[in-house]
Amino acid sequence: MTLTAWLAALLAATPAPTPSVADYPRPLTFPKENRAAAARAFDAARRIARDDLFVDFAHRCILDARYKPRTQGEQYNGVVEPFAAFDELFSVGQMAVSAWALRTRDGIVLFDSLNNADEARTLIEPNLRAMGLDPRDVRYVILSHAHGDHYGGAAHFQQAYGARVIASAADWDEMESPQRLEVRGWGPPPRRDIAVADGESRVIGGVPIRFHVTPGHTRGTLSTIFPVHDRGKRHVVGFYGGSGLPWTPELRAAQVGSIRRWIGLTRAAGVDSQIGNHPLHYEALERLEILRYRQPGQANPFVLGRDRYRRYMQVQEQCTRLWIARNGEM
Numbered sequence: 001m002t003l004t005a006w007l008a009a010l011l012a013a014t015p016a017p018t019p020s021v022a023d024y025p026r027p028l029t030f031p032k033e034n035r036a037a038a039a040r041a042f043d044a045a046r047r048i049a050r051d052d053l054f055v056d057f058a059h060r061c062i063l064d065a066r067y068k069p070r071t072q073g074e075q076y077n078g079v080v081e082p083f084a085a086f087d088e089l090f091s092v093g094q095m096a097v098s099a100w101a102l103r104t105r106d107g108i109v110l111f112d113s114l115n116n117a118d119e120a121r122t123l124i125e126p127n128l129r130a131m132g133l134d135p136r137d138v139r140y141v142i143l144s145h146a147h148g149d150h151y152g153g154a155a156h157f158q159q160a161y162g163a164r165v166i167a168s169a170a171d172w173d174e175m176e177s178p179q180r181l182e183v184r185g186w187g188p189p190p191r192r193d194i195a196v197a198d199g200e201s202r203v204i205g206g207v208p209i210r211f212h213v214t215p216g217h218t219r220g221t222l223s224t225i226f227p228v229h230d231r232g233k234r235h236v237v238g239f240y241g242g243s244g245l246p247w248t249p250e251l252r253a254a255q256v257g258s259i260r261r262w263i264g265l266t267r268a269a270g271v272d273s274q275i276g277n278h279p280l281h282y283e284a285l286e287r288l289e290i291l292r293y294r295q296p297g298q299a300n301p302f303v304l305g306r307d308r309y310r311r312y313m314q315v316q317e318q319c320t321r322l323w324i325a326r327n328g329e330m
Helices: 003-012 035-049 054-066 068-074 117-130 154-161 169-176 249-269 284-292 306-326
Strands: 083-086 089-091 100-104 107-111 138-142 164-168 194-196 201-204 207-213 222-230 233-239
Touching: 035 054, 035 306, 054 068, 054 306, 083 222, 083 284, 089 117, 117 154, 138 154, 154 164, 164 169, 164 207, 164 222, 207 249, 222 249, 233 249, 249 306
Parallel strands: 107 138, 138 164, 164 194
Antiparallel strands: 083 089, 089 100, 100 107, 201 207, 207 222, 222 233
């Protein structure tokens, strides 16, 4: 939509009734907060973030924790132009939730599948074609975790093209559970297929992909490590499968342990680059614009470097600790 068309639509819209101040959303409060423990975690996150990760600190420790309507407002369902983050790795998702396509010599590996079959057909497939890829070449769909905004489109690729679907055993159980979380707009889960174990590696089309089960966001959140190239130079991507603040004490404690373990695993693997499963969580749109106007010799914004990637994950750990302290669990 052009700016002129957008303004015309805005002016033509029927004015909404003026809301009452009493109906305004209020910041989340924490009556059980362990203030001293919360202050330690908050201060640690801020110091680790420095200036270069302040946006990530502010999102996870402040805005997403206390001012949820603001982050929900930024994380709306909307069209995003597909783009190549690396020579063989393409963003093919939407505004609220990511999907990534890894091109290999034997076909496409899709990381996550958006909300439902309609989005798979009308967003992912055209985005693949725009990147010179054929949806019929999708061989695998790797699910980061068992929430429908990530698995909802997987059944489409499974049924239409015979794609294999990969998840952890715990998250397959979650997807099959009658008590699984359901949200309007999420499609049904795919048929149970490949369950990978923690630490398992698979070579798909010449690309080694290592899987680690990192419980926290869900009981079977699946994180991956794999190599990519930027203008021919090799880098290693770390894709943490779910950094959102967990909903239960058990999962909150698990998240801290998983992140600490992930920091060690990614350091040993030489991870220096980052993608994620929600654009808002890792400045994907901002990085897209940087790539759009990237000049020769300028860095790829998805390449953080090893130290900055480690600090990014440490910020996530401390913000989770802050969340635990705010709930009076430490």
